[in-house]
Amino acid sequence: AQTVTQSQPEMSVQEAETVTLSCTYDTSESDYYLFWYKQPPSRQMILVIRQEAYKQQNATENRFSVNFQKAAKSFSLKISDSQLGDAAMYFCAYRSRWGGAQKLVFGQGTRLTINP
Amino acid sequence: NAGVTQTPKFQVLKTGQSMTLQCAQDMNHEYMSWYRQDPGMGLRLIHYSVGAGITDQGEVPNGYNVSRSTTEDFPLRLLSAAPSQTSVYFCASRPVQENPRLSTQYFGPGTRLTVL
Numbered sequence: 001a002q003t004v005t006q007s008q009p010e011m012s013v014q015e016a017e018t019v020t021l022s023c024t025y026d027t028s029e030s031d032y033y034l035f036w037y038k039q040p041p042s043r044q045m046i047l048v049i050r051q052e053a054y055k056q057q058n059a060t061e062n063r064f065s066v067n068f069q070k071a072a073k074s075f076s077l078k079i080s081d082s083q084l085g086d087a088a089m090y091f092c093a094y095r096s097r098w099g100g101a102q103k104l105v106f107g108q109g110t111r112l113t114i115n116p
Numbered sequence: 117n118a119g120v121t122q123t124p125k126f127q128v129l130k131t132g133q134s135m136t137l138q139c140a141q142d143m144n145h146e147y148m149s150w151y152r153q154d155p156g157m158g159l160r161l162i163h164y165s166v167g168a169g170i171t172d173q174g175e176v177p178n179g180y181n182v183s184r185s186t187t188e189d190f191p192l193r194l195l196s197a198a199p200s201q202t203s204v205y206f207c208a209s210r211p212v213q214e215n216p217r218l219s220t221q222y223f224g225p226g227t228r229l230t231v232l
Contacts (some may be wrong), residue, residue: 004158034167035221043204045159045223068163091158101173103207104208104221 002027004094004100006107013082014115017066023092031097032073034068035104040088049091051075053097058086079112087114117143121218122207122224129174129231131195137192137227139207142213145222146212149191152203159206166212180189201206 003026015040025034036048044107051059051068058066063083067076079086123138129219141148146167146195151159161174165184179201190209194201 009156043209043226043228045206045226047220077232093158101165102147102161103161104151106160108156108158 002094002105004092004107005103006092008110008111009019010111012113015082017082018080021090023075025094033095035093036077037091038088082114084114120209120222120224126231137205139190140188141209145209148209150192151206154203157176160206170224199231202231
């Protein structure tokens with residue numbers, strides 16, 4: 001079974017600075033998706049960024065980028081120019097691409113605080 | 117296009133009571149799922165469905181029933197609520213087809229359930 005681990009329960013950063021959230025996963029599959037979700041106090045789950053495992057190029061979405069290291073099974077999220085609105089719980093998630101339930105497997109989450 | 121909707125937003129039950137959490141989506145997605153989120157943990161899959169008339173168990177199915185009579189609706193039933201079912205419940209949907217552009221899962225706003 002796949003597992004996702006986020007080893008940083010909490011992180012904080014000064015507004016306008018850069019922060020990196022860590023995520024590692026375990027799988028025997030070669031083709032899969034990885035996601036970062038943001039959950040603000042409203043509890044809504046918001047997709048931040050997505051990475052297909054077969055793509056070597058790291059995904060980017062404006063101020064958000066990932067460092068995808070497939071061999072190391074690492075998938076970190078970098079937030080540049082942090083803004084107060086980035087404060088939230090961030091979840092890393094894995095999903096198989098083929099077969100089975102194709103469920104999302106989530107990490108435990110990292111609570112990000114932005115200091116003004 | 118309302119996306120994924122869930123009702124109610126909040127619910128308090130007494131032990132042994134039954135209730136149904138409603139979930140609906142208007143995107144014609146085949147795949148729908150229910151997750152629960154407990155403090156300090158990521159979301160865990162309860163049940164999922166790949167189409168009308170087809171359901172299957174996820175990681176934590178005990179105490180919950182589901183049915184899928186239409187593409188749009190995927191209700192979650194608690195037949196005899198227990199305090200261990202106190203949690204936040206999320207419904208999600210996505211297309212089944214393996215188009216990377218459509219691999220994103222859409223989440224509802226969540227239902228906070230308390231069982232006394």
